[in-house]
Amino acid sequence: MELIHDWYFVQTSAIDTAARKMQFSDELMGQLIRFVSSHEVGHTLGLRHNFGSSSTVPVEKLRDKAWVEANGHTPSIMDYARFNYVAQPEDHIGAAGIFPRIGIYDDWSIEWGYKWLPEFKTPQDEVPYLNKRVIEKLNSDKRFTFGTEVVPNDPRNQSEDFGDNAMKASAYGIKNLQRILPNLFDWTKEPNKDYSNTTLMYTQVVTQFGRYMLHVTKNVASVFSTPKRVEQTGAVNEFVSTAIQKEALAFLDVQLFNTPSCLINKDIIDKLGVNPITSIGSIQRSVIQRLISKNTFDKMLQNEAFNGSAAFTPFDLLESLKKAFGVSWEPVKRWTFIDVTYKKYILMH
DSSP, X not given: OHHHHHHHHHHHTTTOGGGSSSSOOHHHHHHHHHHHHHHHHHHHTTOOOOTTGGGGSOGGGGGOHHXXXXXXXXXXXXXXXXXXXXXXXXXXXXXXXXXXXXXXXXXXXXXXXXXXXXXXXXXXXXXXXXXXXXXXXXXXXXXXXXXXXXXXXXTTSOTXXXXXXXXXXXXXXXXXXXXXXXXXXXXXXXXXXOSHHHHHHHHHXXXXXXXXXXXXXXXXXXXXXXXXXXXXXXXXXXXXXXXXXXXXXXXHIIIIISOOGGGOOHHHHHHXXXXXXXXXXXXXXXXXXXXXXXXXXXXXXXXXXXXXXXXXXXXXXXXXXXXXXXXXXXXXXXXXXHHHHHHHHHHXX
């Protein structure tokens, strides 16, 4: 209950006045418990996590009051989409567009797994029919998509995110964090208590900010992995475009590598004794380590081998980081640059 309180506070208090307190009403807490319980019941019925479900929804639809209240911000309760942190105060979106709910993917999955098909004599006889139904559903609406949690390189299949563009969704999320921070003392205070509530929720704000940065980072050197049957066309594995990778790095340059001053508040430092510079530095290090890891370079080199000049290469990545950090070094040959400078970056940052 503490966990879902903290999630709801940090992701929705900018748009829902009911979230602006440390003790939620029984009605609100009941809705939160129902959402968690519905997810767990899905598991008892055999449904796996569907982390890719929420990536099928365009980010701007998450701000469309009529659409999101009618359809929900994720098509599956089995996603880890939590709450609609994209919605802005001026959108006036109600609870129906904020909470996860049982969605069209869940209804379809239960039908696929449990519907009685008496016209078939054996389970094997059902396979062609069920196969055809899957393809028909996917062709009719991409919100029937399943995205596994066990494919580490697909940026669509992430925990705690939603929307079809992590950069746009995270930018909206940061706007809401910026609305929460100036009100943190008022929204966390309780009579005759110290500032421990404020410290807790400030930590949650910083943690949420860090999630946004990692959601975006996942788009660099990433690979879309789309399971297909042999009857379907198109690639199963596809490198994410250079344009998306550049968009992700530009976002990180603006929002993270230029110190996020929104997280540095004098009142918070004076009263809570926290050190936001340490927290920000930890997020920066985590992102940089992922960007210049061997795993990242390996995927980029594979992309370059397959796609040539259309690929976003390790050299391109390091050039982008050099500009972001204002770092300079003597020019060297390309492969020496990748070999040697990788170690130099670790030492410098």
